[in-house]
Amino acid sequence: MKMIAKIAESYSVLQSEICRILETADGKGKFEAHRWKKEIGAGITCVLQNGAIIEKGAVNFSFVKGKFSAQMEKLLGEKANEYSATGISSILHPVNPWMPIIHMNVRYFALDNGISWFGGGIDLTPHIVQTEDAVSFHQTLKEVCDRFDANFYNEFKKWADDYYFLPHRNETRGVGGIFFDS
Numbered sequence: 001m002k003m004i005a006k007i008a009e010s011y012s013v014l015q016s017e018i019c020r021i022l023e024t025a026d027g028k029g030k031f032e033a034h035r036w037k038k039e040i041g042a043g044i045t046c047v048l049q050n051g052a053i054i055e056k057g058a059v060n061f062s063f064v065k066g067k068f069s070a071q072m073e074k075l076l077g078e079k080a081n082e083y084s085a086t087g088i089s090s091i092l093h094p095v096n097p098w099m100p101i102i103h104m105n106v107r108y109f110a111l112d113n114g115i116s117w118f119g120g121g122i123d124l125t126p127h128i129v130q131t132e133d134a135v136s137f138h139q140t141l142k143e144v145c146d147r148f149d150a151n152f153y154n155e156f157k158k159w160a161d162d163y164y165f166l167p168h169r170n171e172t173r174g175v176g177g178i179f180f181d182s
Contacts, residue, residue: 004108032047152180
């Protein structure tokens, strides 16, 4: 669990960098940072509203710790006393309805028994589906995944299709993406 503090620090820096890049790209909007602290940990919620390109967006960072509950043990199939988790989650809603909503998150989870893992994903939810944009998005994800393992894209895409499935609509959210938690 020593590694998680370093990862949390790098995620905090990454959150600032993402916000800076998005502000520059937007040209008008500025993120407002809201620091929060609770019994289990702390974080920073950064929100941009009424930008030139981004109608509303958030880039959030958190670092939390707590007791590993029986429910967590059952869900994860691991035995531990404590956990720590850190991550970044972002969602951007564009002004232009031809631009898709994009969601991305990455996290690191560590148990005091020595088990730890990364997880996260990215997906698009267009207001108006542009097939060529969806194909390009997935092709880019595949190219990135293939740099590491030729099986990752298919595995992570299926994981996203299952994770982002909306049972009440009998469909996946948007045009999908990738998701992993291992």
